[in-house]
Amino acid sequence: MKKANRIITLLIFVFLYAPMAVLIIASFNVGKDITQFEGFTFQQYAEVFRDRSLLTLLGNSLIISVLASGIATAFGTVAAVGIQGLNPRMRRTVMSLTNIPMTNPDIVTGISLSLLFVFVGSKLLGQRDSLTFWTLLIAHITFNLPYVILNVMPKLKQMDRSLVEAAMDLGCTPLQSFFKVTLPEIMPGVLSGAIMAFTMSLDDFVISYFVTGLDFITLPVEIYNYTKKQLQPKIYAMFTMLFLLILVLMVIMNLLQLRQDKAKNGHRRG
Amino acid sequence: MKKNKSLLLSGPYIAWMVIFTLIPLCVVLFYALTDVDTGAFSFGNIENLVLYLPAFWRSILYSVVSALICLVIGYPVAYYMAHCRPTAQRFLYMLVMLPMCMSFLLRTLAWVGLLQDTGIINNFLEMLGLPRLSLIRTPGAVILGMVYNYLPYMILPLYAIIVKIDNRLIEAAEDLGCNSIQVFARVVLPLSMPGILSGVTMVFVPAVSTFYISNKLGSTDIVLIGDIIERQFKQGDNANMGAALSLLLMVLVFVCTGIMNRFGSDEEGGVLV
Numbered sequence: 365m366k367k368a369n370r371i372i373t374l375l376i377f378v379f380l381y382a383p384m385a386v387l388i389i390a391s392f393n394v395g396k397d398i399t400q401f402e403g404f405t406f407q408q409y410a411e412v413f414r415d416r417s418l419l420t421l422l423g424n425s426l427i428i429s430v431l432a433s434g435i436a437t438a439f440g441t442v443a444a445v446g447i448q449g450l451n452p453r454m455r456r457t458v459m460s461l462t463n464i465p466m467t468n469p470d471i472v473t474g475i476s477l478s479l480l481f482v483f484v485g486s487k488l489l490g491q492r493d494s495l496t497f498w499t500l501l502i503a504h505i506t507f508n509l510p511y512v513i514l515n516v517m518p519k520l521k522q523m524d525r526s527l528v529e530a531a532m533d534l535g536c537t538p539l540q541s542f543f544k545v546t547l548p549e550i551m552p553g554v555l556s557g558a559i560m561a562f563t564m565s566l567d568d569f570v571i572s573y574f575v576t577g578l579d580f581i582t583l584p585v586e587i588y589n590y591t592k593k594q595l596q597p598k599i600y601a602m603f604t605m606l607f608l609l610i611l612v613l614m615v616i617m618n619l620l621q622l623r624q625d626k627a628k629n630g631h632r633r634g
Numbered sequence: 635m636k637k638n639k640s641l642l643l644s645g646p647y648i649a650w651m652v653i654f655t656l657i658p659l660c661v662v663l664f665y666a667l668t669d670v671d672t673g674a675f676s677f678g679n680i681e682n683l684v685l686y687l688p689a690f691w692r693s694i695l696y697s698v699v700s701a702l703i704c705l706v707i708g709y710p711v712a713y714y715m716a717h718c719r720p721t722a723q724r725f726l727y728m729l730v731m732l733p734m735c736m737s738f739l740l741r742t743l744a745w746v747g748l749l750q751d752t753g754i755i756n757n758f759l760e761m762l763g764l765p766r767l768s769l770i771r772t773p774g775a776v777i778l779g780m781v782y783n784y785l786p787y788m789i790l791p792l793y794a795i796i797v798k799i800d801n802r803l804i805e806a807a808e809d810l811g812c813n814s815i816q817v818f819a820r821v822v823l824p825l826s827m828p829g830i831l832s833g834v835t836m837v838f839v840p841a842v843s844t845f846y847i848s849n850k851l852g853s854t855d856i857v858l859i860g861d862i863i864e865r866q867f868k869q870g871d872n873a874n875m876g877a878a879l880s881l882l883l884m885v886l887v888f889v890c891t892g893i894m895n896r897f898g899s900d901e902e903g904g905v906l907v
Contacts, residue, residue, distance in 0.1 A: 367697065369714040373726075376711050380733050382745035387785050390747075398747035399754050423870060439647065446643025451662065463657045467891050469805050469843030471860055475867060476658035478845045479877065483661050506654040509647070538639075563735055569846075574867065588846070595743070610735050614728045622721065 383605065391600035398600075408601035418602050421583040428582055429565035432504030437558040439505070440512030443547065448511070459517075462510045470507075474574030476593045477503045481575060495577035503575040504568070508561035515557030519550040652660050659884070665877035679878035686862055686879060690886070693859040696773065696848075697841035700780035701834045704788040707781075708833065712792035713822075716799075727793070732785045742850055745782065749775055749851070771853035779847040780837075787836040795829030796822070831894050839887055859883055 386398065391409070394564055395402035412418050447458050478495065485494020527549065531541035532574055547554070580594035583602075590599060669676040683694065715726045748754045749769040756766045769775055799822060807817045845860030852858075859879065866876030 366714075366717070369710045372707065372710040373714045376707060376785070377729060379709045379782065380730075383741050383782070384733065384736065386744040386747055387740055398744070399750070399757065400753060426817055439650075443644050443647030446647070449640030450644060458644065458651075461648065461651045461655065464651075464659075467839070467887065468884060469839055469887055471843045471845065471863060472662075472880045472887075473655075475863065475876065475880050476662045477654065478867075479661045479665055479873065480658040481656070483664075494871070502654060504652070509651070513647075547841075567735060567737065569737075569739060584737060584739065587737055591739055591850075599740065603737065607732075607736060610732060614732060618724055618728055621724065623719075624815065 387600050388604045388607065390597065391599075391604040393597065396594075396597050399431065408598045411598040412601050412605070415598070418583070418598060421581060421586050422602070422606075424580060425566055425582040425584070428500060428504055428580075429562050432501055432508050432565045433558055433561035436505050436508035436512050436561050437554060440557065441510050441516050441547075441550070441554050443509075444513050444516040444520055445542070448517065452527075462513050465507050466510050466514075468569075470570035471505060471574075474503070474571040477506065477571070478574040493577055493579075495511075495575060497574050497577065497580040499577065500572060500580060500582075503571055504565045506569070507571060508565060511560045511564060512554070512557035516550055516553045519553030520546075523549050638877055662877045662880055662884075665874050666881045670872050670874040679875050683877060683878055683882055686859065689857050689859050689893055690882070693842050694858070694886070696777055696858065697780065697838050700777050700784065700841045701788075701837040703777070703781050704785050704837045705830060705834060708785055708788035708792055709826075709830075712789050712796050712829070715789075715793050716797040723797070730789050730793075734786050739846060742779055742783065742847055745775075745779055746770065746850055749778075770851060771856075773852070773856060775851040776848050776856055776858075779851045780841040780844065783844075783847065784837040786840055787840070788833040791832040791836065792826065795826050799825050831897060835891055835894050840892060842887065843883055853883040866892075 389401065390398045392404050392406070393401055394405045394407070450458065468476075477499070478481055485491040494631050523546070526539050527545050531545045532538070536544060551600045567584060568582075569588060572582055572585050573588060576582065587599060590596060646743065646767055666679050667677070668676060669678055711730075715723055715730075718726060731758055746753070750756070751768060751770065753770070755769065759766060803821055803825070807821045812820065843860045843863075844858065845864040848856055848858040861878045863876050863883070866872050866879065870876070
């Protein structure tokens with residue numbers, strides 16, 4: 365049984381990684397066609413750095429995802445503390461509100477926000493281009509917030525309430541007790557919420573596609589525009605570099621976690 | 635005093651979510667109930683939804699099939715992962731996560747390269763002296779694309795649940811004379827139900843509303859509801875019809891996840907008893 369599972373797992377990983385391998389191989393291809401390998405070259409990589417348009421788009425994606433996840437994390441963490449203190453009925457209502465963007469398909473979220481922006485922008489404010497960088501940012505913050513809330517709330521629930529009371533008894537102001545007691549205690553939740561929000565933002569195509577204006581375009585949206593026309597092979601080089609970057613980041617995070625676990629175990633044993 | 639502070643802290647968030655999730659849905663409803671040309675109140679768009687029912691059924695069918703395939707092939711993977719050494723578990727978890735971080739547009743495009751008539755698979759078949767197959771522009775290709783893109787959303791919640799199953803329960807079942815199939819059917823499977831339900835939902839929702847996968851891998855007559863909505867907004871200029879379709883899609887998804895949650899709480903109750 366275990367052997368069969370191992371074989372299935374191996375096959376599934378081949379299935380998951382084969383298309384990415386195709387893209388990586390295509391990044392070294394002399395020819396433009398993904399299906400025919402005509403010779404090895406680094407030309408596409410040189411092109412990415414020479415032409416810079418893809419780098420600018422990646423920069424745009426990073427700006428939007430850092431800003432949106434940063435704002436959502438700060439905003440969401442404070443909100444979670446507030447929600448925790450609400451009465452149960454009110455809390456349930458707020459949590460269902462939080463769940464709307466999580467359950468709604470991305471396309472519906474994107475369209476509803478885009479209709480709101482166009483409605484307010486063109487009908488109420490009389491703007492010509494109602495979709496801008498700011499609407500994109502608002503949309504990203506909106507779909508990032510639930511990830512922060514849903515990661516922070518369980519940590520708040522686990523936290524010992526008497527710790528905060530103790531801090532206050534010892535003379536902390538509410539603000540001090542938040543920064544010195546609550547925040548360190550819920551930090552793992554805040555961090556995982558922030559990371560999730562960041563990756564969701566960075567890779568988001570569907571929602572951005574509907575709310576983005578012409579003045580500020582992110583990498584996924586432009587890749588979509590490219591795939592409708594003739595795809596430029598330098599995109600494969602970009603893909604490969606991002607793949608390596610994310611792989612390295614994930615390995616580093618894993619190793620850090622491993623070391624932390626080892627230290628903890630060693631401590632416990634000692 | 636304390637209550638007021640909580641409201642003060644959560645108030646801005648509540649206001650934000652009302653303005654940017656609830657009100658936009660009201661705007662969708664408003665557009666859906668408005669005529670595209672005259673801007674007057676009308677049920678025309680809602681009545682016209684009937685025209686798009688075949689696409690709706692197709693979307694539901696394809697995404698249900700995809701979710702089931704993901705479950706069948708994802709379960710052994712999640713089970714295997716959960717029974718590895720902790721270091722290996724973490725490594726495998728990372729390998730499942732990694733594709734989710736990469737552009738799904740390009741990964742889907744890679745499938746076009748693999749499946750097309752002069753694609754990599756067909757070239758390979760020809761090299762072996764086998765006949766070429768027509769793979770792309772079939773329902774199978776669309777379902778393959780969905781399974782490929784959303785499989786990690788099935789594996790991760792399944793793994794998270796299976797890894798928490800207490801091994802002693804399995805041992806107890808074995809001690810009481812269950813064979814391995816009975817252990818699986820009576821202990822492991824019921825306990826992994828919450829993971830199955832959230833995995834199925836997480837595959838079904840994006841699959842039923844996709845527009846890129848069917849666009850690239852399907853033929854022109856395999857039109858899914860997502861394709862139609864995208865066209866209404868980006869090419870067709872009938873945002874009102876698109877709004878009506880989005881509304882129907884949203885209702886569909888809420889009903890489906892509602893049924894799933896209902897299932898879920900029943901199951902949990904069952905396990906507790």
